[in-house]
Every structure is written in C-alpha cells, then in structure tokens.
Amino acid sequence: xxxxxxxxxxxxxxxxxxxxxxxxxxxxxxxxxxxxxxxxxxxxxxxxxxxxxxxxxxxxxxxxxxxxxxxxxxxxxxxxxxxxxxxxxxxxxxxxxxxxxxxxxxxxxxxxxxxxxxxxxxxxxxxxxxxxxxxxxxxxxxxxxxxxxxxxxxxxxxxxxxxxxxxxxxxxxxxxxxxxxxxxxxxxxxxxxxxxxxxxxxxxxxxxxxxxxxxxxxxxxxxxxxxxxxxxxxxxxxxxxxxxxxxxxxxxxxxxxxxxxxxxxxxxxxxxxxxxxxxxxxxxxxxxxxxxxxxxxxxxxxxxxxxxxxxxxxxxxxxxxxxxxxxxxxxxxxxxxxxxxxxxxxxxxxxxxxxxxxxxxxxxxxxxxxxxxxxxxxxxxxxxxxxxxxxxxxxx
Ligand SMILES: Cc1ncc(COP(=O)(O)O)c(C=O)c1O
Numbered sequence: 001x002x003x004x005x006x007x008x009x010x011x012x013x014x015x016x017x018x019x020x021x022x023x024x025x026x027x028x029x030x031x032x033x034x035x036x037x038x039x040x041x042x043x044x045x046x047x048x049x050x051x052x053x054x055x056x057x058x059x060x061x062x063x064x065x066x067x068x069x070x071x072x073x074x075x076x077x078x079x080x081x082x083x084x085x086x087x088x089x090x091x092x093x094x095x096x097x098x099x100x101x102x103x104x105x106x107x108x109x110x111x112x113x114x115x116x117x118x119x120x121x122x123x124x125x126x127x128x129x130x131x132x133x134x135x136x137x138x139x140x141x142x143x144x145x146x147x148x149x150x151x152x153x154x155x156x157x158x159x160x161x162x163x164x165x166x167x168x169x170x171x172x173x174x175x176x177x178x179x180x181x182x183x184x185x186x187x188x189x190x191x192x193x194x195x196x197x198x199x200x201x202x203x204x205x206x207x208x209x210x211x212x213x214x215x216x217x218x219x220x221x222x223x224x225x226x227x228x229x230x231x232x233x234x235x236x237x238x239x240x241x242x243x244x245x246x247x248x249x250x251x252x253x254x255x256x257x258x259x260x261x262x263x264x265x266x267x268x269x270x271x272x273x274x275x276x277x278x279x280x281x282x283x284x285x286x287x288x289x290x291x292x293x294x295x296x297x298x299x300x301x302x303x304x305x306x307x308x309x310x311x312x313x314x315x316x317x318x319x320x321x322x323x324x325x326x327x328x329x330x331x332x333x334x335x336x337x338x339x340x341x342x343x344x345x346x347x348x349x350x351x352x353x354x355x356x357x358x359x360x361x362x363x364x365x366x367x368x369x370x371x372x373x374x375x376x377x378x379x380x381x382x383x384x385x386x387x388x389x390x391x392x393x394x395x396x
Pocket of ligand 1: 079080081082104106154158183185186204205206207217218219335
C-alpha cells in the first residue's frame with residue numbers, strides 16, 4: 001500500500017535517501033571512514049575515488065536532504081557557514097546579493113568582511129512587506145537593479161521571527177532572472193519546503209533542528225534543479241568544505257526523530273509564548289504562532305507550523321540581565337534547535353557581528369531575548385521562566 005501513495009514526510013525522515021546497507025543488511029547506513037577507494041583497474045573505479053568528491057555516508061545524507069526538501073541534488077558541508085560560503089561562490093565580482101533584514105549575523109559577516117574583498121556586493125532588503133515602500137513587491141522590486149543575481153531570505157528571520165511570503169518573493173525574483181535562496185534553518189523541511197514555494201536553493205545550519213541534539217556542526221544545501229546542482233557539486237569538491245562521515249552519520253540519526261521532536265518543540269513554544277504574553281514583566285513576544293503576530297497568516301499558509309523559536313522583550317520594571325542570569329533549567333548559550341531549552345541575547349551573542357547602528361535600525365536591541373524552546377516538560381520550562389522573572393523585578 002505504502003508504495004502506491006507518496007510517502008509522508010514522517011516516513012521519509014526515517015527511510016528517505018539511501019536506507020540501510022544493501023551489502024550487509026545493516027539497518028543503518030555504515031560510517032565509511034575512508035579517505036580513498038581501491039580502484040578496479042586503471043581507468044575503472046567503483047564510483048568513489050576520493051572522499052572529498054564523494055563518500056557513501058555523506059551521499060546517503062545528501063540524497064536524504066534532497067528528497068526531504070523536494071530538490072534535485074543535496075550537499076553536506078562542515079557547517080552552515082560553509083554551505084552559505086559555497087553557495088555565495090556561485091557569484092562573481094560585480095554581482096550583488098539582496099539579503100533579508102535580520103539574516104543570521106554570520107551571513108552578514110561573510111558578505112561584509114570576506115566576499116566584499118572579492119567584489120561581491122550585498123544590500124539589505126525588507127522582504128516582509130512592511131518596509132519603506134510598503135509592499136513586498138515594491139520593497140524587493142525597487143532594489144532589483146542589474147547587478148543583483150540573488151535574493152537570500154530567512155523566514156522566520158532571526159531573531160525577530162519576521163515572516164516573508166516566500167512564494168511572492170520567489171515569484172518577483174524569478175521574473176527578474178534572480179535566484180531565490182532560502183535559509184530554512186528555523187523551520188526544517190518538516191515544517192516548510194521552500195523549493196515547492198519557488199526557491200532555487202535551500203540551505204540549513206544542520207547544527208540546529210536537523211541534528212537536534214547540540215552535538216555537531218553541519219550545513220546542508222539543496223538545489224531545485226540539476227544544473228545548479230552540478231555547479232554546487234563542482235564548488236563543493238573544488239573548495240572542500242565537506243561534512244565528515246561520522247558527522248554525516250550523526251546527522252542522519254538526528255533527522256530520523258525530527259518530526260516527533262518538532263511536534264513537541266512547537267507545543268512547548270506555543271505554551272511558553274502564550275504564558276509570556278500574559279506576564280506583566282513581558283513587553284512583547286515575537287512568535288508567528290500567536291494570532292496577533294504580523295507574520296501569523298503567511299506562516300499558517302506557507303508552513304506546517306510556527307516552529308520552536310520565539311523572542312521577547314521585558315518591561316522596564318524587569319532587569320533583563322538578572323532574568324537571564326536567574327534561569328536554571330533554561331541554559332544561556334548560542335545556538336538553537338537542540339532538545340534542550342537555550343536562551344540568548346542576540347545583540348551581544350548571535351548578532352554581535354552586525355554593527356550597532358544597523359542592529360538598532362533592525363530592532364535588535366539589548367532588551368531582546370531569544371528563546372529556543374526545548375522538549376522538556378512545558379510546565380518545568382514555564383516554572384523556570386516564572387522564578388527568573390520573579391527574581392528580576394526591579395525594586396520600585
Ligand atoms: C539561520 C542560521 N543560518 C546559518 C547559521 C550558520 O550555521 P553554522 O553555525 O552551522 O555554521 C546559523 C547559525 O546560528 C543560523 O542560525
């Protein structure tokens with residue numbers, strides 16, 4: 001029966017790509033910890049020559065992510081930044097990349113401090129439809145000058161959880177012959193599949209939800225078509241930022257439980273968001289799962305849920321530093337998407353590489369707190385928030 005219908009993503013998470021090991025019957029893909037492969041005779045090999053070019057464990061992961069994202073080819077890199085760097089080398093001197101306001105600080109930094117040395121330019125654009133020109137069409141279209149070759153979107157964007165209508169943005173980009181690249185780290189293919197919405201390339205910091213256990217650094221990229229896939233494969237092999245076999249195995253293992261983890265992450269995030277919203281110490285909650293949130297409707301339309309990330313600001317009567325330092329279950333740390341709840345201050349941590357004046361413009365103030373809601377018992381999470389807020393109240 002299963003073969004007569006398209007498999008659901010919950011099943012593909014476990015059995016997608018190359019499932020198990022045909023040679024031995026092992027139910028898991030083996031870790032091929034090898035740099036090179038014995039050739040059959042001169043000019044004839046098994047399909048594998050050297051592990052930078054191809055490795056069976058990495059290949060199983062690459063096929064899996066391509067299938068999950070509904071793309072043609074998948075690629076695994078040593079980190080999310082290595083994936084972003086490889087993608088950006090598709091472009092050349094004089095080209096320009098438009099990036100969503102609020103993209104990950106490291107994406108901004110690599111463009112601002114590394115690619116600018118090679119003449120690849122970038123510019124911020126409001127892709128949410130609430131920018132100065134007032135509509136997603138005008139905001140993006142007004143910046144689509146001749147050198148622009150790509151539009152790089154994060155949705156929901158880090159850390160204000162601003163939502164972009166991916167299909168609308170990709171449609172505008174396509175009409176101008178511009179590639180749409182989506183950083184899908186916050187959603188994962190379980191919740192959002194940007195290629196179905198018109199994106200040309202999807203990327204992940206697989207360090208986050210895909211890995212899911214805060215125990216590895218990895219990046220993934222998927223191209224919608226073979227032509228872009230060939231180009232990216234050439235770049236991956238030529239520049240060498242590949243994911244190692246053991247980490248590829250860990251990531252395949254993490255992906256198997258992505259669905260059940262994300263279901264719980266979302267349940268807990270909604271519970272925490274609603275609780276925070278009612279607390280007198282909280283001035284504002286940013287979470288696209290709340291009906292009043294600016295991105296609520298678009299998120300509902302284009303994704304299968306709001307995800308496990310939220311941000312919030314405290315009222316003046318509460319000290320944000322005392323609050324963060326007063327947490328005991330929720331851990332102060334960079335990163336997100338692991339099973340444990342993590343909290344951070346984007347202005348001094350994840351987004352510190354963005355200059356202060358730009359940070360202010362895009363509303364990343366020191367009062368902003370980002371919360372990666374884990375899969376612990378939701379009542380324990382909220383109890384920790386409550387006690388830390390109680391301790392952070394300023395004497396009046
Ligand atoms: C949205 C997003 N994209 C990319 C990255 C970079 O990924 P990595 O840390 O795996 O290099 C991060 C890291 O935090 C991220 O949050």
